[in-house]
Amino acid sequence: MLKAIWDNIKGLYSLLVGLSITGRYLVSPRKTIHYPRQVVDDEILASFRGPLELTRGRKEPGQTRCISCQMCVRACPGHCLTVIKGDAKAPSRWIYDFSLCCLCGACVEACPAGALAFSHKVYLVATSREELKLDLLADLKARTEKEAPPKNE
Amino acid sequence: MDLSLAIFVQIIVAVLLIIGLMVGNAVVMVYMERKVAGFIQRRPGPYEVGPWGTLQAVCDSMKLLAKQVFLPGNVDFILYYLAPILAFLPVLLLFLPVPFGPILTPLHINEGIVLILAFAGLGVLSNLLAGWSSNNKYSLLGAGRAVAQTVAYEIPMILALLAVVLQSGSMDLAKIVGQQGQYPWQWNIALQPLAFFIYLVSLVGETNRAPFDLPEAESELTAGFHTEYSGMGFALFFLSEYANMLLVSFVCASFFLGGYKGPFLDGIWWTFIKAYLIMFFIVWIRWTFPRVRFDQLLNINWKWLLPLGLLNLWLTAVLVKFLV
Incomplete structure (x- = not known):
């Protein structure tokens, strides 16, 4: 009986602890980033899993590692990948329909050559479905030209 | 005749001012509630409308005004429309005996606190009518x-409140404030x-605020008794x-915190500062504590x-009897 009463009085102290925690949060700075005026740091974006991109080749950074084996196309549950084989092993066209992609990562895991990875693109915007059909070979080429001299990974 | 006419005019003016106070209070409280909620959760709260989101409440009220008043099927429509009005009207009366400033009391009533407690009971009736007439399990x-x-x-x-009344020997809020000092x-x-x-605990329970917001517990009852209300019906409940929160805060300030009396200079500002500090406290505990079970x-x-209140009342009565 007395213990029950004492427990209840001790419970009041925990209420004060709760109030002090929210009170501290009330006066501490906000975490929100007001997007159009501020942007997130690149360090935080490193863990963001955005649309797919082709990784760079080990010997030639401008080339893809893709061997056109179609493993990713088979693994994809949304049927959003189209890989057309070129003359050699390397693909001639690599189309990725982001509007169908569920970002499950099955293609990344299925790829035997390690040619696929998630990019860190947060600000991808499109006004039609056609715009979301991304040509990843062109994307790789653009990235290579942008970051000349290319690094060897 | 002249006297009664004067009092009539006084009451009309007071009620008009009180309506202004109620609407202004709702605007301030909507902003404060959302801002405090945001800050406690470390986000900015309303930010985009007007400087620092100050016009957010105006936008909200415009939305409520322009909204369709939707009448669900199978409601008892007389009671359904009566309930929000019944929630709104008694509140006008409740502010009459509150001493806002040294000379600014809307109406001097000897038993002011009796009037407040009596008409505050009507608020429950409106909740009951709203829930009953909506013909909805959550509302009921x-x-x-x-x-x-x-x-x-x-x-x-x-x-x-009775303990304080016993101690000061008056039910008039102005007299109770008058007996307290500046500090x-x-x-x-x-x-x-x-x-x-x-009083502080039962004030939260009386105004149906979190953590005692069982009648409108969102996670259990969608919105409780006002689930079916839209547009102005909902706005009136709001x-x-x-x-009601403002009223219990004013009563708390007058009974326990010296009302309009304060350091440096007595005046209406002290009443409002104290009342809004209590309001802030109510908002603060809303965003701190989880809802209790029924x-x-x-x-x-x-x-x-109840036992503590009885004990306190008994102690006060004994002390008043033998010491004063």
Whole structure:
């Protein structure tokens, strides 16, 4: 009986602890980033899993590692990948329909050559479905030209 | 005849000013509630409308005004439309005996606190009617909870106020404020800390605010007794909820915190500062504590607040009898 009463009085102290925690949060700075005026740091974006991109080749950074084996196309549950084989092993066209992609990562895991990875693109915007059909070979080429001299990974 | 006409005019002017106060209070409280909620959760709250989001409440009220008043099927439409009006109207009367400033009391009534407690009971009736007439299981459950809770929490509230009434020998709020001094140790809270605590807890229960917001518990009852209301019906419930909060804060300030009296200079500003500090406290605990279960809610009331209130009242009576 007395213990029950004492427990209840001790419970009041925990209420004060709760109030002090929210009170501290009330006066501490906000975490929100007001997007159009501020942007997130690149360090935080490193863990963001955005649309797919082709990784760079080990010997030639401008080339893809893709061997056109179609493993990713088979693994994809949304049927959003189209890989057309070129003359050699390397693909001639690599189309990725982001509007169908569920970002499950099955293609990344299925790829035997390690040619696929998630990019860190947060600000991808499109006004039609056609715009979301991304040509990843062109994307790789653009990235290579942008970051000349290319690094060897 | 002249006297009664003068009082009539006084009441009309006072009621008009009180409507202004209620609407202004709702605008301020909507902003404060959302801003405090945001800051406690470390986000900015309303930010985009006007400087620092200050015009957010205006946008919200415009939206409510322009919204379709939707009448669900199978409702008892007389009671359905009566309930929000019944929630709103008594609140106008409740502010009449509150002493806002040294000379600014809307109406001097000898038994002011009796008037407040009597008409505050009508608020429960409106909740019950709203829940009953909506013909909706969630509304009905919310209404049942509202009645059980408000009726229960009125008792410790009255006991806490009665201790102060016994001590000061008056039911007139202006006289109770007049007997307190300028500094915090001369206020009634120094003499009646237990009554203040009981009042503070039952005030949250009485206004149906979190953590005692069982009648409108969102996660259990969608929106409780006002689930079916849209547009102005909902706005009236909203307005009267905030007005009720303001009223209990004013009563708390007058009874325990010295009302318009304060350091440096007495005046209307002290009443408002104290009342809004209590409002801020209510908002703060809303965003801190989780909702209690219904049996816990009633246990707090019947097993703790009521015996403590009776004990406090008895002690006060004995002390007043033998010391004063």
